Amino acid sequence: MPSLTRVTTNRRSQSDQRRREFEAQVLLALERLMSDGTPYTELAVQRIAAASHVARSTFYRHFPDKSQLLIRMADLASQDLFGAAENWWHAEHTDVRHTIAGMRRMIAEFRRHRLVLIALTEVAAYDRDVGRYWRERVQGFQDVICERLIIEQRRGRVDRSCDVTATAIVLTSMVERSISTALGEEQSIDDEQLARALGRAIWLVVYGDPDRSLPR
Template sequence: MASTTQPRSKVRERREDVRRRVLRTAAEMMADGTPYTELPVQRIAERAQVARSTFYLHFPDKSRLLIALADEAVEALFGEAVVWWRADHADGVDGVAHAMRQMIAAYREHRRVLHALGEVAGYDPDVAEFWRDRMRRFTEVVQARLDAELRAGTVDPEMDVRTTAQVLIWTVERTISAHCHHDEGTGDERIARTLARSIWLTVYGIPPGPPRAAPRREPGLRGP
């Protein structure tokens, strides 16, 4: 048993190492300013120090490479928002704003991969299906929360939860994408707060007011 298990383990480790090197190399080349669509497989393989044939063992084509890169980027983009949608919302608009800040930061960190994802999804069916699937998963999270709020009577009873979830998700994603493309970071807080207010108003109608202070007791008066 040991004679077969050990070699298999080593082979698996080597495969994982090659995959990591290729992904890291592609990400570094994009970070250097090379658009994804202009990355030749041969250059990626050479910089990752793997044979071209080895590259294709792990990634049958560049679409699969982009999907692998985008998987981590999309998870980072939506991760904090998923946490907020599943939370109790006791922190009100501030909680939404925190999630929006994290989404903006994640988009900036992975902007080249996410930009390539949006571009290639326009003509590559595999990449398009990956992107639709990830957006569909996030939509289901938001829709589940809106359904729960509808049953609890905390949102407009006329709300179309499925369409509302779709509108919120696409509005946030497109707004952050456009913002990060045109702004170097000075407007991040403004966008985060504006998106937060828009989401809260759409879901709950009005944002919560500031905490109410305890009533002051007049001097000389005793309580009951």
């Protein structure tokens, strides 16, 4: 006879898998609806539910309002974006080429879900719940940067006079706004140009000299 614990765990695992599949389905539907230029704020819940091929009642069980919907969709869309950034900050980077490579990955991940992430930054400006979610998500990334800057200071790679908190805020804001602006509707900057410009700017802020390779 199977144990109750094993049965419960299996059911929970199946339920989690169904939820992940459902949320991925909604994310694809939402991005399709926005691809013609329709702003997120103009999309009715009923239209999003219909495009996702689920009943409105089922949709509301998962997402009680559009703020919670956007938060969850943005969470899904930004997982790989922040993952790429955090992996770079945790890795060894000894010259500006590594920084540029990290920016390439971040830009590529942002472009995959550009519409949802741009909607997130716009709605976060006036929606309390969405704004709180985004601030907390960005704060988590800033903490990663602070930890790495402290390590680099101990190694003698970053000037001891560098204020790690202020520098983390500068770097996070610079990258987030630069990518959001460059990948907006009216911009035509090439992704590679953006990666190189951001990589050089980050290296200058952190290490001070784009032509200097750091000792391993």
